[in-house]
Amino acid sequence: MAQHVCPSVFVTGATPKDDTLGAVSLEHELIARALDGDGRAFAGLVEPHLPVLYRIAARACRDRALAEDAVQEALTLAFERLSGYQPGTSFRAFLAAFAVRRAQTLLRGERRRRTREDAADAPSSLPNPADLARAHQAAERVRTALEALPEKRRAVAMLRLDAGLSYAEIAQAVGTTEGSARVLVHMALKELREQLADLVREGETSEER
Amino acid sequence: MNDLDHEHDERDLEALFDATAEAATGAQLTKLKARAADVPGRRRRPLWLLWAPFLAVAAGFFAVLMLRGNPEGEQARLPSATTTTSLQAPSVAGVAPTPAPPAEEPASDEGDETLAGLDDLDDGPSTDVLAAPLDDADEEELDVWLAAADSFLEEG
Numbered sequence: 001m002a003q004h005v006c007p008s009v010f011v012t013g014a015t016p017k018d019d020t021l022g023a024v025s026l027e028h029e030l031i032a033r034a035l036d037g038d039g040r041a042f043a044g045l046v047e048p049h050l051p052v053l054y055r056i057a058a059r060a061c062r063d064r065a066l067a068e069d070a071v072q073e074a075l076t077l078a079f080e081r082l083s084g085y086q087p088g089t090s091f092r093a094f095l096a097a098f099a100v101r102r103a104q105t106l107l108r109g110e111r112r113r114r115t116r117e118d119a120a121d122a123p124s125s126l127p128n129p130a131d132l133a134r135a136h137q138a139a140e141r142v143r144t145a146l147e148a149l150p151e152k153r154r155a156v157a158m159l160r161l162d163a164g165l166s167y168a169e170i171a172q173a174v175g176t177t178e179g180s181a182r183v184l185v186h187m188a189l190k191e192l193r194e195q196l197a198d199l200v201r202e203g204e205t206s207e208e209r
Numbered sequence: 210m211n212d213l214d215h216e217h218d219e220r221d222l223e224a225l226f227d228a229t230a231e232a233a234t235g236a237q238l239t240k241l242k243a244r245a246a247d248v249p250g251r252r253r254r255p256l257w258l259l260w261a262p263f264l265a266v267a268a269g270f271f272a273v274l275m276l277r278g279n280p281e282g283e284q285a286r287l288p289s290a291t292t293t294t295s296l297q298a299p300s301v302a303g304v305a306p307t308p309a310p311p312a313e314e315p316a317s318d319e320g321d322e323t324l325a326g327l328d329d330l331d332d333g334p335s336t337d338v339l340a341a342p343l344d345d346a347d348e349e350e351l352d353v354w355l356a357a358a359d360s361f362l363e364e365g
Contacts (some may be wrong), residue, residue, distance in 0.1 A: 059230065
């Protein structure tokens with residue numbers, strides 16, 4: 001468990017000697033201000049992680065507005081738990097955990113919606129150009145493969161492949177040990193590889209060309 | 210599967226995920242940042258405010274119950290209100306339109322001065338009671354009190 005470091009040490013003390021220490025102090029100061037209700041501080045704190053949070057949310061649903069709402073809901077959840085965040089641990093992992101949780105909910109809704117839509121609308125009827133349609137279908141395949149995974153494996157797969165977290169960060173996000181996170185990621189990727197083998201091969205051949 | 214294969218698989222999947230990921234546009238990121246700035250303010254609302262609408266409805270319901278209860282209370286108190294009016298009747302007798310004329314004119318200036326202060330007390334609900342038509346029992350009671358008032362004034 002990381003130690004709580006008093007922000008005043010960094011704010012009033014000597015200049016931090018390395019960037020990591022400076023980043024931690026800035027992060028700590030922003031957290032303190034955000035907890036006091038400073039919206040700009042909270043926005044500054046989460047801004048570097050917004051692309052990842054959006055990517056996770058958008059992975060779960062096709063609707064951009066829904067994905068944006070999901071990011072905001074994840075941020076609200078994160079703010080509610082902000083006082084419990086341990087400075088020095090990965091803030092990206094802290095935020096990504098909430099985004100993945102929201103994404104899981106979105107995926108369930110998306111599955112129901114797709115079941116309804118597929119009954120009435122065949123994918124071939126998409127008005128988009130062929131490339132766009134293929135990309136769209138590939139995204140759908142990935143989404144479907146993720147949905148097929150058990151919840152925890154799905155979470156670690158998204159944290160690994162969309163958020164780009166390390167095993168230690170994934171362990172922090174899902175509340176397990178690093179070893180367990182490694183095993184979970186391994187199993188999740190193996191299942192994904194099996195389900196998406198044709199898409200992966202397609203990607204490989206296009207890269208070779 | 211060895212580690213090399215696993216790393217290879219992971220790289221392939223990463224490439225696939227990157228290719229199928231939807232990146233946020235600049236405008237979206239700006240919007241998300243603005244929405245993030247709103248989060249602390251929205252969260253800082255006290256939790257009890259969530260209950261405010263329900264509390265307001267409950268208070269309204271309670272108020273309606275109280276108001277509904279009051280007319281019954283008024284009706285229950287009406288006889289005593291009439292009695293109170295009757296007790297004050299000597300001062301009002303001159304202005305009350307309905308009572309039967311007293312046997313003798315009570316009007317002595319001294320008596321009017323004595324009872325003048327009571328006129329001020331006749332505002333409000335009791336006025337409505339006086340304005341309402343009197344039944345026989347009330348008229349008899351009023352006559353008795355007027356007679357009593359007359360004898361009191363005569364004695365005084």
